[in-house]
Amino acid sequence: MPPVAGKTLVTGGAGFIGSHLVARLAADHQPVIIYDNMSSGRIENIQASLRQGRVKLVEGDVRNELKLAEQMSGVNSVIHLAAIADHNICLKDPALANDVNGNGTRVVLEAARQHGVRCFIYASSAALYGEPSSLPVSENAELSPLAPYGVSKLAGERHCLQYSKDYDMRVVCLRFFNVFGPRQTATQYSGVITEFMNRLRKKKAPLIYGDGLQTRDFVNIRDIVEAIVLALGSKTAEGVYNIAAGRETTINQLAATLTKISNQSINPVHEAARIGDIRRSVADISRAQADLRFNPKTNLESDLRELWDWHLNP
Numbered sequence: 001m002p003p004v005a006g007k008t009l010v011t012g013g014a015g016f017i018g019s020h021l022v023a024r025l026a027a028d029h030q031p032v033i034i035y036d037n038m039s040s041g042r043i044e045n046i047q048a049s050l051r052q053g054r055v056k057l058v059e060g061d062v063r064n065e066l067k068l069a070e071q072m073s074g075v076n077s078v079i080h081l082a083a084i085a086d087h088n089i090c091l092k093d094p095a096l097a098n099d100v101n102g103n104g105t106r107v108v109l110e111a112a113r114q115h116g117v118r119c120f121i122y123a124s125s126a127a128l129y130g131e132p133s134s135l136p137v138s139e140n141a142e143l144s145p146l147a148p149y150g151v152s153k154l155a156g157e158r159h160c161l162q163y164s165k166d167y168d169m170r171v172v173c174l175r176f177f178n179v180f181g182p183r184q185t186a187t188q189y190s191g192v193i194t195e196f197m198n199r200l201r202k203k204k205a206p207l208i209y210g211d212g213l214q215t216r217d218f219v220n221i222r223d224i225v226e227a228i229v230l231a232l233g234s235k236t237a238e239g240v241y242n243i244a245a246g247r248e249t250t251i252n253q254l255a256a257t258l259t260k261i262s263n264q265s266i267n268p269v270h271e272a273a274r275i276g277d278i279r280r281s282v283a284d285i286s287r288a289q290a291d292l293r294f295n296p297k298t299n300l301e302s303d304l305r306e307l308w309d310w311h312l313n314p
Contacts (some may be wrong), residue, residue, distance in 0.1 A: 005078030009033045011062055011108060014041025016184045017123065017176075017224055018081045019049070024225050026052040027114030033071055036082065045183055062104035065111065069113070072115035077232055080108050081123045083156075087149045094148035098106060102155030109163045117169060120158045121231050124175040124240070125153045126217070126281060135248070136284035139175070139240045146276045163238070170238055172231045175281050177244035182304070182310045183220030193218070193304070197311050200262040214250035217244040217282045221300040230292040232256045238292045244283035245298040257301055261308050 008025060012018045013034030018041065025032050026049045034046060034057045051218040060067040062082045072159040074077075083101045084090055089095035105122065112120055127150035128143045138255045145151045157173050164171035180193045227243045255268045 007031045007074050008077045008079060009035055009071060009075045010039065010062060010079045010081060012033045012080075012082030012123075014043065014046050014057070015081065016045075016181070017221065018079075019045035019183060020022045020223050021051045021228055022046060022055060022220050023080070026055050028229075029054065033058060033075070035060055035062070035068070035247065035267065039046070039080070040085070040185070041066060042183075056096065062108050062229065063099065064227055065107055068108060068111040069114065069291045071286065072111050072117065074110075075112070075115060075117055077119040077121070078112045078117050079228060079232070080105060080156075081125075082108075083123065083153065085086065085149070087147060088292070090149040094152070096165070097148045097152040100156060101149075101152035102159070105156030106159040106228060109159055113167050113169060115165065119232060120163070120169055121228060122157060122171065122173045124157045124160075124173045125150065126175055126177040126242070126244070126283065128175065129281075130153045131278050132222065132281065134153060136140065136282045138284040139242055139287055146278070157289075158260060163239060168298055172234075172237055173240045174227055174231060174243045175240060175283075176224060177217040177219055177221055177242070177281065178310065179224050180307065182307060182314070184221075192216070192251065192254065193307070196258045197262075197308060199260060200223065201311060203266075205266045206268040207257040208251055208255060208268045208270050209277065210270070212255065212268065212270065213250050213252050214277060215248045215282060217247060217279045218249055218254070218298065218300055219245045219296060220303045223294075223296040223298050226297075227288065227294050228294060230294055234292060239293065241288040241294075242283040242285050243288060243294070244285055245296045245300075246283055246285040247298075247300075248280065248282035249300060250309065254300075257304060258308070261301070261305050270306060
C-alpha cells in the first residue's frame with residue numbers, strides 16, 4: 001500500500017532508521033522534508049536521497065517551535081524519529097533526555113496539529129516494557145521502563161496518545177524492538193550487534209555481559225521501514241503496535257552466529273552482568289499483523305551476513 005499522498009516531514013531523517021525510510025519514500029516518489037539537528041545524523045546517509053530532487057534537508061531542533069512551524073505548511077504526514085537514542089547520554093542527563101524525547105515530541109505534535117497534519121507516526125520503543133512479566137509481550141503489557149531513555153520515550157508516547165484522543169489526528173505509535181542494519185552505531189537500538197562486529201573485525205572475541213542467556217527480538221531495518229510505510233498507507237490504523245520479528249534469540253546464539261559469519265574460531269569473553277539489563281524480550285506482533293498486514297522478513301543469519309559484508313565495505 002502506498003503512503004499517504006502529499007508531503008511527509010521526517011524528524012531525525014538523517015539518522016540510522018530515518019535515512020533508510022527517506023530512501024524508501026524517495027524511491028516511491030514522495031516529497032520529503034528531513035528535519036534533523038545532525039547531532040547523530042550524517043549527511044552521507046542521505047546524499048543519494050537529496051539528489052532525487054524531491055527530498056529537502058532542514059537543520060533544526062525538535063524543540064524549536066518556530067522553525068518547525070515554518071516547515072509544516074503543506075505537510076500531510078509527520079514521522080517522528082528524532083530522539084536521543086544513546087542510553088548512556090540519557091543516563092547521564094535525564095533532564096535532557098526528557099526535554100528532547102518527551103517535550104520535543106509534544107512540540108512536534110503541536111506544530112503538526114496547528115497545520116492540519118492528517119497522520120502522525122511516532123517511533124516508540126520496547127524499552128517502555130522494562131522486564132516483562134510474561135512473553136511474548138503484547139501492547140497491553142504493563143509499562144515499567146528501567147532507565148531514563150525508556151522513561152523519556154514513554155513520555156513522548158503518552159503525548160502522542162493524548163493528542164490522538166483530543167484532536168482530529170490519526171496517531172500511530174510503533175514500538176520498535178532491537179533494530180539492526182547498515183549505518184547503525186553501537187549506541188543505538190541493537191548496539192550489541194555492532195559491538196560484536198567491531199570486535200570481530202579486530203580479531204577480538206565478542207564481549208558478553210552475564211551468562212549470555214538473555215534474549216532479544218532482533219528485527220532488520222527493512223522490516224522497520226516497511227512497518228512505517230504500512231502505517232502511513234493505512235486509513236484505519238491507530239494506537240500502539242509492536243514492531244519486531246517475533247522471534248527470541250539469546251546473546252550466546254548471536255555471538256556464535258557472528259563468529260561463524262566472520263570465519264573465526266574464537267570463544268566469547270564473559271564479564272559480570274550489568275545492572276538493569278533485561279533478561280528476556282520477544283514481541284507479540286499479532287496486532288501489527290492484523291491491522292497493518294505487517295509480515296516481517298527478517299532472517300537473522302542471512303541478514304547478519306549482509307551486514308557483515310557492509311561493515312567490511314561500507
